[in-house]
Amino acid sequence: MDFAATLQRHVAQTEHGLDRCLPPADARPARLHTAMRYSLISGGKLLRPVLTLATAEQLGLTGDAAVPAAVAIECIHTYSLIHDDLPCMDNDDLRRGRPTAHRQFDEATALLAGDALLTEAFVILARHYADRPRLAHALMGELANAAGSRRLIGGQMEDLLAEKRPDTTAADLEFIHLNKTAAMIEVALVMGGLCAEASPAQIEILRSVGHHLGLTFQIIDDVLDATADTATLGKTAGKDAKANKTTFVKLHGIEASRRIAREHADAAQAALRSLPGDPSFLTALVASMLARSR
Amino acid sequence: MDFAATLQRHVAQTEHGLDRCLPPADARPARLHTAMRYSLISGGKLLRPVLTLATAEQLGLTGDAAVPAAVAIECIHTYSLIHDDLPCMDNDDLRRGRPTAHRQFDEATALLAGDALLTEAFVILARHYADRPRLAHALMGELANAAGSRRLIGGQMEDLLAEKRPDTTAADLEFIHLNKTAAMIEVALVMGGLCAEASPAQIEILRSVGHHLGLTFQIIDDVLDATADTATLGKTAGKDAKANKTTFVKLHGIEASRRIAREHADAAQAALRSLPGDPSFLTALVASMLARSR
Numbered sequence: 001m002d003f004a005a006t007l008q009r010h011v012a013q014t015e016h017g018l019d020r021c022l023p024p025a026d027a028r029p030a031r032l033h034t035a036m037r038y039s040l041i042s043g044g045k046l047l048r049p050v051l052t053l054a055t056a057e058q059l060g061l062t063g064d065a066a067v068p069a070a071v072a073i074e075c076i077h078t079y080s081l082i083h084d085d086l087p088c089m090d091n092d093d094l095r096r097g098r099p100t101a102h103r104q105f106d107e108a109t110a111l112l113a114g115d116a117l118l119t120e121a122f123v124i125l126a127r128h129y130a131d132r133p134r135l136a137h138a139l140m141g142e143l144a145n146a147a148g149s150r151r152l153i154g155g156q157m158e159d160l161l162a163e164k165r166p167d168t169t170a171a172d173l174e175f176i177h178l179n180k181t182a183a184m185i186e187v188a189l190v191m192g193g194l195c196a197e198a199s200p201a202q203i204e205i206l207r208s209v210g211h212h213l214g215l216t217f218q219i220i221d222d223v224l225d226a227t228a229d230t231a232t233l234g235k236t237a238g239k240d241a242k243a244n245k246t247t248f249v250k251l252h253g254i255e256a257s258r259r260i261a262r263e264h265a266d267a268a269q270a271a272l273r274s275l276p277g278d279p280s281f282l283t284a285l286v287a288s289m290l291a292r293s294r
Numbered sequence: 295m296d297f298a299a300t301l302q303r304h305v306a307q308t309e310h311g312l313d314r315c316l317p318p319a320d321a322r323p324a325r326l327h328t329a330m331r332y333s334l335i336s337g338g339k340l341l342r343p344v345l346t347l348a349t350a351e352q353l354g355l356t357g358d359a360a361v362p363a364a365v366a367i368e369c370i371h372t373y374s375l376i377h378d379d380l381p382c383m384d385n386d387d388l389r390r391g392r393p394t395a396h397r398q399f400d401e402a403t404a405l406l407a408g409d410a411l412l413t414e415a416f417v418i419l420a421r422h423y424a425d426r427p428r429l430a431h432a433l434m435g436e437l438a439n440a441a442g443s444r445r446l447i448g449g450q451m452e453d454l455l456a457e458k459r460p461d462t463t464a465a466d467l468e469f470i471h472l473n474k475t476a477a478m479i480e481v482a483l484v485m486g487g488l489c490a491e492a493s494p495a496q497i498e499i500l501r502s503v504g505h506h507l508g509l510t511f512q513i514i515d516d517v518l519d520a521t522a523d524t525a526t527l528g529k530t531a532g533k534d535a536k537a538n539k540t541t542f543v544k545l546h547g548i549e550a551s552r553r554i555a556r557e558h559a560d561a562a563q564a565a566l567r568s569l570p571g572d573p574s575f576l577t578a579l580v581a582s583m584l585a586r587s588r
Contacts, residue, residue, distance in 0.1 A: 088401035107382035116443035126435030137427035141420030149410035157323040
């Protein structure tokens with residue numbers, strides 16, 4: 001398995017899918033559709049859609065039946081970034097090395113583009129799985145739950161509240177990480193599994209992979225915020241320390257954080273190996289998450 | 295048919311459904327779930343869920359199988375109001391006679407509560423129609439399309455753009471009304487029809503009812519903004535003239551606006567009478583929309 005080539009194949013398939021599934025930039029209102037595409041097709045890592053496509057492939061799905069699911073997940077992820085960057089939230093100017101949506105357009109357009117990408121995820125799933133209503137229903141239900149008030153949005157709310165609370169505990173931080181970050185990584189794997197007609201037991205294994213990979217990803221994110229520079233990250237570095245925010249690094253230190261991230265990565269890889277199919281791409285992807293520098 | 299009693303029955307069924315379907319206020323994060331309920335259960339008219347329940351009833355559905363669909367529509371409608379009231383949009387302090395969500399809580403909480411209500415609509419549909427995946431798929435697809443970038447959100451974007459453009463035409467205004475307002479009224483009727491297993495031809499008649507009722511509703515809204523006071527409306531009156539906004543009233547005058555609204559109401563009532571079942575409640579509801587004072 002050539003890791004770089006396989007990654008590039010999944011990325012290219014996702015990018016093509018994003019372009020194909022989204023309304024054209026000149027559809028009325030052109031400003032809204034231009035803003036949706038500006039944020040969605042922006043050189044992001046596309047981690048979540050790659051996880052969906054790679055999971056479906058490991059479980060035996062060939063062709064591009066999982067592409068709309070992968071695109072829907074990236075729509076949700078991107079909406080959450082657009083809203084997270086708004087002045088009333090993190091008030092960030094830079095994302096993926098470019099101006100954030102509200103800096104490039106304006107706040108109202110960014111707000112509506114985020115709303116529209118969230119909604120578009122369900123438009124895409126309903127349209128592209130119309131001939132498989134049971135699958136469409138399962139995908140939409142999983143995605144809505146992962147993106148909902150108890151998971152993604154709940155994690156963002158608790159993250160905001162924690163910023164104003166100096167006594168944030170390790171348990172609070174775990175709630176934030178599991179919901180703000182791991183929920184969308186879990187559902188990316190689960191939706192890949194659903195497209196490949198995985199059994200309920202396999203779906204639960206995929207959820208566990210996502211749980212551990214999500215924590216790996218978020219802990220490394222905290223480490224990078226503390227150690228990398230803005231140019232390398234493509235987003236503002238050192239924000240957490242500046243805001244005196246409770247992070248994994250602040251609670252455990254950099255070395256212990258790296259060790260705990262590695263333990264979660266090991267658990268994710270073991271779970272992947274217990275599934276049918278060739279786990280070599282996904283286990284290598286987990287390893288690359290652990291070693292990433294941006 | 296006792297109009298007031300039937301209306302009250304549908305309203306009570308909706309209010310009970312809202313309370314039953316939404317996460318409890320103390321579910322973590324409590325601040326988020328409290329804000330969701332603050333805006334959703336707030337003495338609104340509940341026009342859209344009432345339309346869903348009444349349509350299902352006219353077409354022969356008994357029991358409460360359409361209630362989750364009605365609740366999902368009200369979730370979407372309420373999210374759109376919360377986001378519309380934000381400082382970067384209409385910057386409004388008052389809604390349904392109470393402080394808007396960002397005044398009662400704060401901007402970030404209001405933003406996330408809106409996102410969460412939008413997402414919750416799909417959580418509710420996926421969960422409550424899990425044993426009817428074809429119906430669940432149809433409901434989610436219709437709702438996502440109506441709420442998406444070409445309809446509800448597209449209408450809001452064009453509305454914002456029109457405020458900055460003094461040369462807004464009657465055609466621009468029609469785009470705004472058909473999408474910002476009529477789309478959600480149409481889908482309320484369509485989802486009621488889907489729950490009652492209406493035929494495709496009946497669904498198209500319901501879409502036409504929604505089209506005409508949506509225009510009736512929006513034209514009267516413009517008339518009321520120009521003629522009523524804030525205390526009666528429960529929201530800030532006279533906003534449109536103050537903002538020098540192009541409205542139906544500005545383009546056509548108050549009397550012609552009232553006449554055109556009446557023509558759309560007549561068309562909606564005729565379409566309702568062409569459907570099976572007793573149209574007396576829904577035709578009376580259309581008449582009450584025409585005669586409303588708030």
